[in-house]
Amino acid sequence: MQGLDGKVAVVTGGSRGIGFSIARGLIDRGVLVVITGTNEATVSRAARDLGPSAAALRADVRRYPEVEQVMTTAVGRFGGLDIVVNNAGIGAFMPVADMSLEVWQQVIDTNLTGVFHCCKAALPHLRARGGGWIINISSLSGTNPFAEGAAYCASKAALNAFSESLMHEVRHDGIRVSTVLPGSVRTGFMSRSKDAAHTSSPTEASGVGSKDAWKLAPEDVAGVVLDLLSHPSRCLPSRVEIRPAQPPRKG
Ligand SMILES: NC(=O)c1ccc[n+]([C@@H]2O[C@H](COP(=O)([O-])OP(=O)(O)OC[C@H]3O[C@@H](n4cnc5c(N)ncnc54)[C@H](OP(=O)(O)O)[C@@H]3O)[C@@H](O)[C@H]2O)c1
Numbered sequence: 001m002q003g004l005d006g007k008v009a010v011v012t013g014g015s016r017g018i019g020f021s022i023a024r025g026l027i028d029r030g031v032l033v034v035i036t037g038t039n040e041a042t043v044s045r046a047a048r049d050l051g052p053s054a055a056a057l058r059a060d061v062r063r064y065p066e067v068e069q070v071m072t073t074a075v076g077r078f079g080g081l082d083i084v085v086n087n088a089g090i091g092a093f094m095p096v097a098d099m100s101l102e103v104w105q106q107v108i109d110t111n112l113t114g115v116f117h118c119c120k121a122a123l124p125h126l127r128a129r130g131g132g133w134i135i136n137i138s139s140l141s142g143t144n145p146f147a148e149g150a151a152y153c154a155s156k157a158a159l160n161a162f163s164e165s166l167m168h169e170v171r172h173d174g175i176r177v178s179t180v181l182p183g184s185v186r187t188g189f190m191s192r193s194k195d196a197a198h199t200s201s202p203t204e205a206s207g208v209g210s211k212d213a214w215k216l217a218p219e220d221v222a223g224v225v226l227d228l229l230s231h232p233s234r235c236l237p238s239r240v241e242i243r244p245a246q247p248p249r250k251g
Helices: 017-028 040-050 064-078 101-128 150-173 189-194 218-229
Strands: 008-011 032-037 054-058 083-086 132-137 175-182 239-242
Touching (some): 017 032, 017 040, 017 218, 040 054, 054 064, 101 132, 101 150, 132 150, 132 218, 175 218, 218 239
Parallel strands (some): 008 032, 032 054, 083 132, 132 175, 175 239
């Protein structure tokens, strides 16, 4: 998708962290962006920070009618839909024996079913434009599972499979599907996930300390997304892994 000026994007979970950086990067290139989140105040404040090319919608990706509303609002307000970045996600890190049924369901519903909801709701609008791009923010946790990450790792592994399957399904319609698999990124994600409580911190940097300096910055992941979108229509980079260059040595 060369020449992003005037294109329309939805970025789920755009109120902070990686999603906010992706939204900012898109807007810097002339894209009109709808950002979503479950916390009305946080998502509205983020849209104000992003300026007049951004619109905020409170919407929970776990609820299909809310997701449908996001896509139709984007089309109604900006005239169409070209790009969907499925970024909204949560973590919950604990032994399986200690994980409640609710926490398991919350992670799978957000990280996997939420992406299905957004793709299903967006596809008719992307087809109406003659094509577009879906970019799913997965995680290296999906390919490198670790102890106490069962729900999260499983949700991202399943997301990788979902994305690849969808990619084969829609590419002949001019709709490209890419999956980005970041390693550790400097957001408040891990501290928010620690107690598996889905709290909405108003500050993007919340939970980020100097001990996290080795991690990727949210802008690094945004850079990958913008890079993907710069590829000519004959190219489909379907999966990109990005990891910190110098993590702490183990052992
Ligand atoms: N940080 C990392 O180390 C890392 C590494 C690899 C992959 N990732 C992935 O990158 C994505 C973004 O992570 P992040 O670090 O930027 O996390 P974050 O700072 O916690 O931001 C998460 C965003 O998702 C939104 N969100 C959460 N649940 C939602 C729901 N049910 N419906 C709609 N929006 C929802 C949040 O808004 P509300 O709170 O208002 O709902 C927020 O805007 C996630 O998919 C994560 O799995 C992160």
